[in-house]
Amino acid sequence: MQQTIRTRAGPALVEEHAPGSSLGAIERQAKDCRRCDLYKYATQLVFGEGRRDARLVLVGEQPGDKEDIAGRPFVGPAGVVLTDCLHEADIERSDCYLTNAVKHFKYEQRGKRRLHSRPNAGEIQRCAWWLGAELDQLDPHVVVALGATAARTLLGPSVKVTRDRGHPIATDSRFTILVTIHPSYLLRIRDRQAATAERSRFIDDLKTAVKLAKGSE
Ligand code: SF4
DSSP: OOOOEEOOOOHHHHSSOOOTHHHHHHHHTTTTSSSSSGGGSSSSSSOOOTTTSOOOOOOOSSSOOOHHTTTTTSSSHHHHHHHHHHHHHHOOOGGGEEEEEOOOEEEEEEEEEEEEEOHHHHHHHHHHHHHHHHHHHSSOOOEEEEHHHHHHHHHOOOOHHHTTTTTOBEEESSEEEEEEETTHHHOOOOHHHHHHHHHHHHHHHHHHHHOOOOOOO
């Protein structure tokens, strides 16, 4: 049975963004964002990209090292996995819109390496404003939450990826949400069999999202 829940990202936009703002205008505003401290350490803002008329929007956690340098979402190793899995789920990356819950890279410097550091609840909450602004300008049928940060941003703290993944969740916004893992998780599984099984499950989740987005489920 489908749940219906209130999403958190959309309403923030309605209060604070004038109707009619374009996605480009919102991105320009976001480049000057000082809502939290993450802008101080990142190379640049990484806003979403993709088709403005995408039926499927995918939301990750935050940019990684490569995304921070390139200024584009999902261009690192997890992005390669995601692109391949989308293809196997019968949709091309170029047909989607990809973004992150948090728009600046958070990391710990270890020598020359910059190690991913999970954004905290305050940073996630402050940056949800921008995700809400993006979603308000797009018209997706389905929003896929890739991992716990995206899921909590969209659905609140009670959502659990392990429990809620793969099931369409109806919302009072225009779109349905589907929760699944973040593709970076697949890169961390050491056991080959387990990695293959988890990859198949991820593709199945994406297939469910694609079918919903195409209106066939
Ligand atoms: S992470 Fe988000 S809220 Fe924080 S400064 Fe960057 S754009 Fe603003």
